[in-house]
Amino acid sequence: SQQGEEDPQALSIQEGENATMNCSYKTSINNLQWYRQNSGRGLVHLILIRSNEREKHSGRLRVTLDTSKKSSSLLITASRAADTASYFCATVLDSGTYKYIFGTGTRLKVLA
Amino acid sequence: NAGVMQNPRHLVRRRGQEARLRCSPMKGHSHVYWYRQLPEEGLKFMVYLQKENIIDESGMPKERFSAEFPKEGPSILRIQQVVRGDSAAYFCASSPPSRTGWDEQYFGPGTRLTVT
Numbered sequence: 001s002q003q004g005e006e007d008p009q010a011l012s013i014q015e016g017e018n019a020t021m022n023c024s025y026k027t028s029i030n031n032l033q034w035y036r037q038n039s040g041r042g043l044v045h046l047i048l049i050r051s052n053e054r055e056k057h058s059g060r061l062r063v064t065l066d067t068s069k070k071s072s073s074l075l076i077t078a079s080r081a082a083d084t085a086s087y088f089c090a091t092v093l094d095s096g097t098y099k100y101i102f103g104t105g106t107r108l109k110v111l112a
Numbered sequence: 113n114a115g116v117m118q119n120p121r122h123l124v125r126r127r128g129q130e131a132r133l134r135c136s137p138m139k140g141h142s143h144v145y146w147y148r149q150l151p152e153e154g155l156k157f158m159v160y161l162q163k164e165n166i167i168d169e170s171g172m173p174k175e176r177f178s179a180e181f182p183k184e185g186p187s188i189l190r191i192q193q194v195v196r197g198d199s200a201a202y203f204c205a206s207s208p209p210s211r212t213g214w215d216e217q218y219f220g221p222g223t224r225l226t227v228t
Contacts, residue, residue, distance in 0.1 A: 033216060042203055042219035088154055092214045099168055102155040
């Protein structure tokens with residue numbers, strides 16, 4: 001598997017429900033970031049969590065990081081139709097290259 | 113403060129022609145990244161540049177592709193002798209230097225290249 005893989009690949013939920021998506025990675029990281037991409041547009045940064053942090057909140061978003069399992073999860077609470085988008089995790093490697101490696105994405109559809 | 117600007121937004125080229133994609137980073141940002149995205153896929157890192165320097169081009173094909181970020185003006189991603197497989201969305205992102213590590217990237221709207 002490649003660095004930064006999200007699952008599920010696609011998720012369909014009803015408005016008001018919570019959406020959880022996961023990201024796994026392979027090598028040691030400096031930080032992990034989540035981005036949203038609306039169809040046909042550029043990515044928008046959502047939240048950043050550093051390797052020494054375990055949990056972070058931003059509005060309806062909650063991100064956790066488990067460095068021992070090399071995984072992160074993004075929880076969107078009380079989802080809205082406007083949350084429909086693709087969500088990507090990006091890892092910044094702790095190897096001095098400072099290259100951002102993006103995952104394959106989770107396509108979220110929130111039904112009104 | 114304008115965001116990251118890319119132009120053109122759409123570019124159509126015939127096989128064998130050259131494609132030039134431009135990116136103007138956000139004001140104050142000295143780091144530029146180029147990514148390529150195929151439909152329904154994630155972003156693939158191509159190259160990371162700072163002003164007048166290519167820092168990491170490990171994601172860029174050795175042939176036909178080149179990138180620059182001159183002291184003045186936008187960053188340019190150049191694809192020579194395009195082939196149909198080059199058809200994709202190309203995104204540019206910029207970030208400021210950070211003492212705490214590498215922070216969020218700000219993305220442009222992308223250039224959609226179609227090779228006919």
